[in-house]
Amino acid sequence: MTTDDGVTLRVRTDGAAASPPLLLVNSxxxxxxxxxxxxxxxxxxxxxxxxxxxxxxxxxxxxxxxTLERLGMDALTVLDDLGIARADVCGLSLGGLVALWVAAHAPERVGRVVLADTAARIGSEDAWRTRAATVREQGMAAVVDLVLERFFSAAYRARDEPGLALVGDGLRRADPEGYAASCDALAVADLRGRARDVAARCLVMVGTEDAATPPADARALRDLVPGAAYAELEGAGHLANLERPDEFARLVADFLAPDQEHHDA
Structure with missing residues (x-):
């Protein structure tokens, strides 16, 4: 599909067309x-x-x-292209910020929202500007080791789990400008003033060993979003869905199930 500013996005759908839609936004x-x-x-x-x-x-x-606004508009355009008026949304890290932006700015488009391993403000402007400059000047190889340390818990890295190589290879193949330009978005993205506008039922999830958006950040986000539920995945790092895949899947499925009451876990 193509966005309103002429950018082609790869989109994939799975499951029955008649089922309720769930939009997933990557990190x-x-x-x-x-x-x-x-x-x-x-x-x-x-x-x-x-x-x-x-x-x-x-x-x-x-x-x-x-910009975060542009990334959020991309998410809405994906829904528009598929003729989806309203969807549940789940995003992780940068994807979580995009999901939060959509829920705050287009509440009529969101059923329930899952904000995984994210925060209303991730990191500092200086850190993101530095990383963007490094990637533009030296390429992705210059940041892969740093990113993997922040993505995965020490225990996961020590076990040399398959996800480590898969994500590492993906980072090495990533386009430096695409990565750096996304760092530029993160440098100034701050939804602390808009999170209270989220009307959708919300679940905030975080790995207890998340080094990029630690539990303290996730709890702060939970406190900003009215009525948000909260869950921690014990021992998981930033990419909690890879370290604890079954538990992550269950928590989200339970939260999205119809007519369920949700509490902190």
Whole structure:
């Protein structure tokens, strides 16, 4: 599909077309395959829609900088292209910020929202500007080790789990400009003033060993979103859906189940 500013995005759908739609939004430096461990479970109840954010995976890489608003509009355009008026939304890290933006700015488009391993404000402007400059000057190889340390818990890295190599290889293949332009978006993205506008039922999830958006950030986000539920995945790092795939899938499926009351876990 093509966005209103002419950028081609890769989109994939799984599950029955008549099922309730669930839009998945990937993190910085990954693509729609981030969700592979969960798709089979979620398609039992939902039509799963996932896409590569601009600058990622097989989507087009326009020149940066990008903005959170632009990334949020991309998400809405994916829904528009598929004729979906309203969807549940689940995003992780940068994808979580995009999901939060959509829920705050287009509440009529969102049923329930899952904000995984994210925050209303991720990191500092200086850190993101520095990383963007490093990637533009030296390429992706210069940041892969740093990113993997922040993506995965020490225990997961020590076990040399397959996800480590898969994500590492994906980072090395990533387009430097797409990655850097997304860092530019993160440098100034701050939804602390808009999170209270979220009307959708919300679940905030975080791995207890998340080094990028630690539990303290997730709890702060929970406190900002009215009535948000909260869950921690014990021992998981930033990409909690890869470290604890079955538990992650279950928590989201339970939260999205009709007519359920949700409490902190």
């Amino acid at each position: 910085l430096g990954t693509d729609l395959t981030l969700w592979d461990p969960q798709v089979a479970d979620w398609t039992t109840s939902h039509r799963v829609v996932r896409y590569d954010q601009r600058g990622h995976g097989a989507s087009e890489v326009p020149d940066g900088p990008y």
